[in-house]
Amino acid sequence: MSGEQITAVEQQLHALKGLFAQRSNQEPEELLKQVKAVIQSAEQIVGAFHALDAKAADLDALRAEITALTAKNTTGIHSAAKRLHKLFNKDMWPDQVPHSALYSAALETAQHMQRLQDKNKAYLEKLHKDSLTNIAALEQHVEQGQVNDAQRLWDKVQGAIKNADEALKKELQEKVTPYKARISELMDWKNFAATEKKKELIAHMQALIDGKMHAADKAKRIKSLQDEWKKLGHSLHNDSLWTQFNELSHTAFEPCKEYFKERKTKLQSNLEERNKICAQLEELVTTLTPENLNIANLNKIESKALEDWKTFAPVEQSKIKKLQKRFNTVLTELRQFKRKSLQGNATRKLELIAQAEQLDTLENVKEAMAEAKKLQATWKTIGPSPYKDDRNHWNAFRAACDKIFSKRPTESAPGKSDSSSSAARTTARTGERTARPAANPAVAAARDALRRISDLLTLSSEELAQSKKQFAELKEAFFNTLTPDLKHEKKALQEQFEKLSKTFDNKLRAAPDKKSLQLIGQVRTKAEFCEKLESDVLAGKSVDDIDALAEQWQALGRLADLMQEQTLEQRFHTLSHGADAKLLKKQSKDNEEKAREICIAAEIHAAIESPDSDKPLRMQVQLKQLKNSFGKTSKSSAQLVSELEMQLMCLGPLEGKARKSFEERIVKAKAKL
Structure with missing residues (x-):
């Protein structure tokens, strides 16, 4: 309801009052009651409007x-609620009459205040x-002399x-006040102890000034002493001690400034050099x-780049990631x-090998030899193939060519009769072959030694490490067979030995x-111990004497490898603390995925x-390997597979059939290496 409407109501009210005074003795009683009620309602509206208007500001x-x-401002909420109660009463306006703008605004304020009081009530309950929880904890800290924690909780309760x-x-003050004196006493002791400790730190800082230490180490030590000082907090003579400590810190750090200045220059220089490497x-x-590819030169360039990259280190930490990504990309x-x-x-090369092998089918030997020579000339123009295949490619190509050239027709020696040549040709046509001379015993012995050396290469890594003496004996036996009468065979045998020896x-x-x-x-012993326990649990057997098992486990000793030790320790802990068959089956299922990786x-x-x-x-595992191997010391493939074998041993529980399958895959990988 607006001001203009109130003015109209006032006018109508005045007229109605005049009419009521004139006709009060002439109209029926019932009508007079109705008019009187309207007058009272209008007076209430006008009165409420003017009352609110007077309090609007x-x-x-x-x-x-x-x-x-x-909601946390309890005092402010109580004060505002009292003032609002004095200024506004929501019952002052009749319900059936439209509200004025002032009344609606005041009513909205009252509703907001009610919501605020509800939230404040919930806040006070929490x-x-x-606070009761904090007071109980404060009591514990006071009893244990933990002054810092006690002071922290005291401050919380005061807040x-x-x-x-x-x-x-009133309730909280009564509960917390008894601890004030004890906390003050503990603080006095803390300040005394902090004062003595600060004096020690000042002495240490003075020693840094007087002593000789590398600038980087000195800077770390200064930082360490400053961190210790911060932890001590307030103490007796706090300001004077801090002034003394701070001045000594600046004096001690003075020699470090030159080092860090040089280091900054070095970091910048290394950054520039690494950028040059990337640009080149x-x-x-x-x-x-x-056409212009030279694999040998590229390998040298790559090796030199990697070597220089390590030389020009370190660089600024914030630049490393982006720079390393650039280097890795190129x-x-x-x-x-x-x-x-x-x-x-x-x-x-494989195409040339196939062509060389195809030449064996040609009847014209001279034509085949001519084609073989062309293939050899072409072979010389081809660069290297992957290292692990290059030697095999050459051996296959050479064997194919040798087979062609071995068919070269022999010329007749001077003085031989035509009849003998004719006989030789007749023999060749009929397919007869002369008997080969008996094999040389020395060659057979040498080949036997080579075969036995080759057998050593099939041993497992563990067995191979124990076979050095056997290899030395076979080596001596081999060289003893190389008698002076061996001619063409000797070189080939030595080449085979050198290859096997390498x-x-x-x-x-x-x-x-x-x-x-x-x-x-x-690792195998401890893993087998766990496997036996897991088999018993899965079979429904209970683990009775935990103490005896723990003694047996301790008797197996600790592993030098911390990671493997922790894995096996966790595995045994699970078994010795009430693991059931259901839990082990679930773990076994989960472990199969890890074993597969x-x-x-x-x-x-x-x-x-x-x-x-x-x-x-496999692709996910390869990506993970690349990510994990970056920047780490390289290990041989055999060493890495050996570590993976131990990881598989430590992994458990695993279902027996699945474990056997995984172990066979590891054995196959080891055999390949």
């Missing part, structure tokens, strides 16, 4: 104040509960008291073509180009040493295929 100010209040209503304030490689990649491009070129060379040395270097073998044995990783290192069912997972 106060209501606006109060509305703004209430809007700014939060404040009461939390709660400020936001509480009068009744809650990027420029090189843009100029590479199959290296990847370079390696991909080399890989494609090597694979292209391999394809061309392979043996490589596999021996990759094989685990005595310490590693001992670790593998310990372990086997795939081993197969990747051994460069062998994974089962078809695991091929989708």
